[in-house]
Amino acid sequence: MEPAAATSLQPEMSLSPLSPISSSPATPLPVVKTKPKTAVMEALEDITYGSVAGVVGKYIEYPFDTVKVRLQSQPDHLPLRYTGPLDCFRQSIRADGFLGLYRGISAPLVGAALENSSLFFWERIGRDAAYKMGMAPRGEPLPLTQLWLTGAFSGAMTSFILTPVELVKCKIQVPETEGGVVKAPLKPIPVIRDIFRHQGLAGFWHGQLGTLIREAGGCGAWFGSKETVSKLFREWNEGGVTSEEQLALMRADALPLWQQAVAGASAGMSYNFLFFPADTVKSRMQTTPIGESTAKMTFSSEAKALWKQAGIKGFYRGCGITVLRSVPSSAFIFMVFDALKKYLPMQ
Template sequence: MAAASSAEVKTQIPLAVPVTPSLPFQPRTAAMEAIEDIVYGSVAGVIGKYIEYPFDTVKVRLQSQPDHLPLRYKGPLDCFRQSIRADGFMGLYRGISAPLVGAALETSSLFFFERMGRDVVYLSGYCPKDQELPLPALWFTGAFSGAFTSLVLTPIELVKCKIQVPETEAGVVKAPLRPLPVIRDIFRHHGIMGFWHGQLGTLIREAGGCAAWFGAKETTSKLLRDMNERSAKTPVELEAMRAQALPLWQQAAAGATAGMSYNFLFFPADTVKSRMQTTPLGETAPPQRSFFQEGKALWRQAGLKGFYRGCGITVLRSAPSSAFIFTIYDGLKEYFPMR
């Protein structure tokens, strides 16, 4: 009886098992995705700028050699040599404070406006909301992003270029080495609209270049993904591949391809823009040229090759920089999603 009573008690009193209530899944809102674009894009942009900045300084100095004087630099290596001899290696980081802010604003703006471009495509009815955008649409969203980002970028690049290229010709006062004096001088001589001197060149470079930047990255990623999927031996393995991100080296390769495409395809517009933005300031300075006037002067000075001065080093430095930017941005979004 005692045993029976014990068994009966056990059946009547269930064991208490702690149960953790499952929280309902909350999809990310558009606001959280926008915050991700801004925060993670800023982090990726700052890291990429530290990698590429010395090469960017050399590129701007090669591009901005005056058309009324003999060429000062024979090429990228000679520019590196002369710059390090004159200012030391850290001189190649001259004026980096403004570009760091610019890199954070530029990269976050690129990813932010690219997402807006995707929303525009979906709203247009070109593609159903529950499907991935086809490659032509992704090239468009890149152009959309670059066009809007150019408005943010032109003032920052104007200050950067004037700091990067010291004015050492006879009769010309050397440019200030800090951003605030440069900003004051631009406003004093040309007013608020003076900060958008070179806007057309930036617009051409960013709209076309960012179409290539995002488009080449997505195109290369698709090719690599298709290549990986062809190696799958079973349907289960194929589904597992589709659910996973690309291997790290393939993500970097896609990012490097994007950077090289961005810089090469519209480099002439960037050259003209850099020449416009490195003209001296002051009462005795020559009048500012338009985009087409600057382009005509460069053609008379050096012909077609003058538009590609500094292109090789720019494409070279863009590969690791862009690879880092995309890898860091995609990695942060994958491993630290904001809810």
């Protein structure tokens, strides 16, 4: 198609009232071409926008996460302190007020920024590797099975960053008692110092196996479910559309906001439900009082103790409230991340 400047002057052209009429052709506006993003810019976007999305999601979900950890970490040898999520909410608010549910949020905010930036960064690395291995032509969508695998790879890599952050968070979220009296809330820096003093550097990865299982499996489901539901929505939206031009425009554009929210919510529910037992065992391991020996506390020994105490139900304490809080949290994480990538691209 020839540019407009190559044609003769058209009668409908608007002329400036301050300029004389001229028969010379109009000068075309320059076409602005955006440079393709470099790998560095892509990585910077993943880290920056993933961090922002993670912080937003953490503020939404944190009170529910506090309740979940308190339900999961009830000891074997004592009667259950909480009868369920609502009772835990009620007791927690009565004891500390609503802001008490945000106890220890500073470390998790850092953790959420690290976690989500790492997840999106490693997921993109996984996609690049899949293209290089010939799983799909570059520029074409990867098969859904590959997207589940790249999500699992992302989660596995992120688990090594996440375990120390969650260890500190869990010890702060669960109040310690002495003689039936609740001790003063712990602070992040003293907790970090005490862990290092009693268990050394390796002590920060106590519970790593549980985090690895939860993150590898859960993030495979997180990214995979989001992409699966998004694909179903696109197919539904394109139903009956026969124009290739219109189809190309629809595929280049983002899904409607409500569909993005549903896809993100389904991702959060899949992540939290499928591998919740691993998270329960991990939380029990990480809420051991500082100073107690953890040498004999393994993932399998804690799993056996929990099974003996409460059976399969014990592995799902707090699952309902965790899945519930993941609906708005994951929806916002994906919506914020995708919106920032689309409207604030780094060049």
